[in-house]
Amino acid sequence: MPMCPSPYPIGLFADPTGSVTPFVCWIEDYPLPYGLKMPSYVGSFDGKGDPDNFLHLFEGAICMQKWLMHVAYHMFTYTLKDSTLWSNSQKGGSILNYEDLKAKFRSHFSQQKRFTKTHLAVYSIKQREGESVRAFATRFTDDTLQILGLHEDQRISGFVYGLRTRNLVEHLSTNLPSTYKGLMEKTYIWIEAREVATNGALNDQRDNFEKSRKSS
Structure with missing residues (x-):
């Protein structure tokens, strides 16, 4: 200029x-x-x-x-x-x-700088030990955006293959979505349901503790 x-x-x-x-x-x-x-x-x-x-x-x-x-x-x-x-x-x-x-x-x-990766790279993206499903989903989405020419079904299978959370794998494998967007929606519904259940269990434990303390 x-x-x-x-x-x-x-x-x-x-x-x-x-x-x-x-x-x-x-x-x-x-x-x-x-x-x-x-x-x-x-x-x-x-x-x-x-x-x-x-x-x-x-x-x-x-x-x-x-x-x-x-x-x-x-x-x-x-x-x-x-x-x-x-x-x-x-x-x-x-x-x-x-x-x-x-x-x-x-x-x-x-x-x-972005480098062109083959579709095989999608299967090397795996959930790390201790990594939450939410964090893995975000990282997987970001990493696969850098793989040029990646087909929808390869992205879907790569995500399921990389999961360490077996309950989620079983949940996704039942009526597996045909689009990556659908897969993420189903994944986040599962995540939110687990978070609600976990919070509910913690609240129940807290209530039981309070009742026990008052009784004693």
Whole structure:
């Protein structure tokens, strides 16, 4: 993207804590206008997604909001959930333009970039010992979104295969849903029923204890 000539000398900028930022001073010192807002569809980057996908969303925001590039640099750092960690990993004053910013961002988070996996990878996602069904369902759904070309029936069978909770396996195997959405709905109904039953049993135990204490 085109950059305006720098009105300030190239140099380093130290924030109030004394640490050197990765931006040159004419970027860091640029006065930000009031009322800046990040579009909700951009969200924030936590280091777990594809950095290229996030850059695509952010560049769309630059165009839609008509941000000057000086402003865009600062808005970009605000989208990072751990911007301090990322900034400290960069050499002070090393970011001179948007191409520098993109290159360093990609390099830092390149290990998080999505890789194409075959459908066989779905059978390696298994419920861990001590992991709740709710947590496993969330993790399984997130992980399988990264497997390109995964068929619905493979996703369904992979989830059932990865479960350690035998009661749920038996429950799902009876009239097994034909869609993954249906499978998740049936799973969460089972989870909520178990939670209600568990809470009810705890309440009964508490009531019996209170009755026994009062009688004694």
